Each structure stands twice: as structure tokens, then as C-alpha cells.
Amino acid sequence: MAAAATEKTEFGYKRADFEVVCAKLKKLAGINLADSKDSMVYSRLSRRIRALKLKTFSEYLHYLDRHEEEKEEFINALTTNLTSFFREKHHFDHLKQHIASNKRALKIWCAAASTGEEPYSIAMTAVEAFGSFDLPVEIIASDIDSKVLATASQGVYKIEQLEGLPQSMKKRFFLRGKGSNSGLVRVVPELRKLLSFQKLNLMDDSWQLAKDFDIVFCRNVMIYFDKPTQLNILSKIIKHMRPQGLYYAGHSENFSHVSSILTPLGKTVYRPKAGTL
Ligand SMILES: C[S@@+](CC[C@H](N)C(=O)[O-])C[C@H]1O[C@@H](n2cnc3c(N)ncnc32)[C@H](O)[C@@H]1O
Numbered sequence: 223m224a225a226a227a228t229e230k231t232e233f234g235y236k237r238a239d240f241e242v243v244c245a246k247l248k249k250l251a252g253i254n255l256a257d258s259k260d261s262m263v264y265s266r267l268s269r270r271i272r273a274l275k276l277k278t279f280s281e282y283l284h285y286l287d288r289h290e291e292e293k294e295e296f297i298n299a300l301t302t303n304l305t306s307f308f309r310e311k312h313h314f315d316h317l318k319q320h321i322a323s324n325k326r327a328l329k330i331w332c333a334a335a336s337t338g339e340e341p342y343s344i345a346m347t348a349v350e351a352f353g354s355f356d357l358p359v360e361i362i363a364s365d366i367d368s369k370v371l372a373t374a375s376q377g378v379y380k381i382e383q384l385e386g387l388p389q390s391m392k393k394r395f396f397l398r399g400k401g402s403n404s405g406l407v408r409v410v411p412e413l414r415k416l417l418s419f420q421k422l423n424l425m426d427d428s429w430q431l432a433k434d435f436d437i438v439f440c441r442n443v444m445i446y447f448d449k450p451t452q453l454n455i456l457s458k459i460i461k462h463m464r465p466q467g468l469y470y471a472g473h474s475e476n477f478s479h480v481s482s483i484l485t486p487l488g489k490t491v492y493r494p495k496a497g498t499l
Pocket residue numbers: 250251252253301302303304305306309333334335336337340364365366367370422423424425440441442443446472
């Protein structure tokens with residue numbers, strides 16, 4: 223057991239509290255927390271305890287049981303939202319080639335969109351492939367975390383986050399903030415309008431979502447789920463895809479155990495296996 227639960231006494235945080243948090247998070251969001259996340263749980267939930275003017279972790283956990291609306295705050299506090307523009311660039315090169323070689327209407331789902339860098343990268347890729355903002359592409363960006371989705375929907379970022387993007391893309395897709403907004407950029411409205419945002423828990427039994435996605439990006443989220451949960455979620459996802467659809471996974475997501483439903487195409491890109499839809 224790491225430091226916090228044994229040494230930190232503020233809010234009476236104990237090993238048993240950490241275990242309850244782990245069990246609740248797994249049930250609500252499918253996320254498995256390693257023992258090493260003990261300090262992270264302490265610091266993130268301490269903020270909720272202070273905000274609610276409670277005294278101890280066990281008071282907070284009782285409060286969580288009795289207040290449905292706190293579940294959203296609990297999940298928001300404990301998700302890991304690390305992302306960046308054009309993260310794992312080879313996927314965007316692959317996507318650009320795929321779109322450019324077959325310019326047609328496309329429905330794309332970005333299933334763990336976090337603060338939006340990933341779905342906006344998909345949108346920029348599509349615009350570059352079509353050579354126009356006027357394109358038949360629809361992108362649904364979803365996440366379980368309502369706070370990150372609000373950030374994504376605003377489309378405002380720190381200018382440093384664009385480091386690594388070619389100058390031509392910065393100019394085409396972002397507006398620089400002035401005055402009190404200097405140091406910030408906003409995605410241009412023509413890009414923003416290609417996206418819509420939806421709160422969606424991959425653990426829910428069914429989703430209010432189209433069934434004919436051509437492309438699914440579901441990257442760097444399956445790593446938080448155990449293998450049976452991954453298989454269950456993937457089986458549901460492919461029911462929302464066209465037979466010739468493409469599924470993009472995160473670099474460390476090993477899907478050898480789901481070879482019955484996904485065919486690997488290389489570089490963590492997959493296609494639903496015929497007969498599984
Ligand atoms: C590490 S971020 C990955 C962001 C992006 N896909 C990328 O690769 O850069 C993982 C995201 O998955 C979301 N997430 C975690 N559990 C989820 C669930 N059960 N349903 C939907 N999203 C979930 C988190 O809120 C977080 O924004």
C-alpha cells in the first residue's frame with residue numbers, strides 16, 4: 223500500500239476507504255485502479271470533501287451512496303484524461319489516406335474523447351483529406367466525464383498545446399486569442415461544426431447512438447478495463463459499426479484475446495470480423 227492511506231490523517235483516509243473507492247469506480251465506470259493510485263485518490267477526493275464541507279472519507283462515501291448527483295463528480299474526479307493533438311500520429315496518417323482514397327460520406331465516433339484534442343485532430347485530418355471545410359463528415363465525440371466534454375465543446379486550448387503542428391494547420395484551424403485571452407487558441411467555427419458531443423459511459427448496457435459508424439476511435443481507455451469488460455464493450459461497439467468499418471485502438475491496447483471479433487490490420491487498426499455484426 224502506498225503512502226497516503228497509511229500516513230495521511232486528514233479526513234481519516236484509510237485503506238478500507240481506498241478499497242471502497244476502487245470497488246465503486248469499477249462498478250460505475252469499469253475502471254480498475256492500481257494500489258499505486260492510492261495517493262491520487264486521496265488528493266482528488268479531498269477536494270470533493272472540502273467542497274462539500276464534510277469531515278472524513280467515510281462521511282464522503284456515505285454521502286456518495288445517498289446522492290445520485292455526486293456520482294458524476296466522483297467519476298469526473300477520478301478519470302485520467304491525458305491526451306494531445308495528433309497523439310499516435312500514425313493513426314491520423316492512416317485515416318487521411320483512407321479518407322482521401324475514397325471520398326464519401328463518413329460517420330466517425332471518438333469514444334473516449336477527453337478534452338477534445340483527439341476528435342479535433344480527426345476533424346482536421348478529414349478537412350485536409352477532402353481539401354475543404356465543406357465535407358460530408360460527422361464526428362460524434364463522447365466521454366463519461368462531463369467536465370472534459372465541456373472543455374472539448376468550447377474548443378479553447380493553450381497555445382503551447384499546438385507545438386508540433388505545422389504552421390499551415392495552426393493558421394487554418396485555430397484563432398489566436400487577444401487581450402485577456404492571449405496565450406489561448408480557439409478552433410475555428412468551421413471545424414467545430416463537424417463535431418457533436420455526447421456524455422456516454424462505455425459500461426452502460428446500451429447507448430443512444432447510431433449503428434452505422436464507418437470509423438471508431440477508442441484509444442487509451444480500454445487499458446483501464448479488465449479483459450472480460452474489454453470484450454463486452456468491444457462486442458457492443460462493433461454492433462454500432464458498418465461491416466467495413468475501421469477501429470483505431472491505443473498503442474498499448476493488446477486485443478489478442480478478442481481475435482474472434484476483430485481482425486488486426488496492423489498498427490493497432492482493426493476491422494470487425496465478418497459475421498460478428
Ligand atoms: C487517457 S484518456 C484518452 C483520451 C484519448 N482517447 C487519447 O487517446 O488521447 C481516457 C478517457 O477515457 C474516459 N473514460 C474512462 N472510463 C470511461 C467509460 N467507462 N466510458 C467512457 N469514457 C471513459 C476518461 O474520462 C478519459 O477522458
